[in-house]
Amino acid sequence: MEFNSVIAMxxxxxxxxxxxxxxxxxxxxxxxxxxxVGIVGAFLAGVIFPTLGFAVxxxxxxxxxxxxxxxVILLFVIGLVRRA
Structure with missing residues (x-):
């Protein structure tokens, strides 16, 4: 992975x-x-959405x-865990 792509991510x-x-x-x-959370969410979206066939x-x-x-999904899940 190039340095420019890491910066863009x-x-x-x-x-x-x-x-x-x-x-x-x-x-x-x-x-x-x-x-x-956005950086982690971007990573999760990059892993999960292509396997589900979701692409825009x-x-x-x-x-x-x-x-x-x-x-948003990650913040929702973290919010549920924090309340429990």
């Missing part, structure tokens, strides 16, 4: 984490925590969309 994850934090009010971890296309916008969905 981190930026997409950071944007997705910020968006997920805005969508899931009250379940976030602050700005930096949501960025970390290529490009940066599609990557941010996938990562945001993964981050």
């Amino acid at each position: 981190l930026l997409v994850g950071a944007i997705a984490g910020w968006i997920a934090g805005k969508l899931m009010k009250g379940r976030g971890f602050g700005l930096f925590g949501n960025i970390i 296309g290529g490009g940066v916008i599609a990557s941010i969309f996938h990562a945001t969905i993964g981050s």
Whole structure:
């Protein structure tokens, strides 16, 4: 993996984490925590969605969309675990 692709993945994850934090009010971890959740959510979305056959296309916008969905799901699951 090239250095540029790692930087792009981190930026997409950071944007997705910020968006997920805005969508899931009250379940976030602050700005930096949501960025970390976004990066992990982007990774999870990259692993899970292709196996399910879910794809919206290529490009940066599609990557941010996938990562945001993964981050929202991750924030939801973390919120459930924290309540238990």
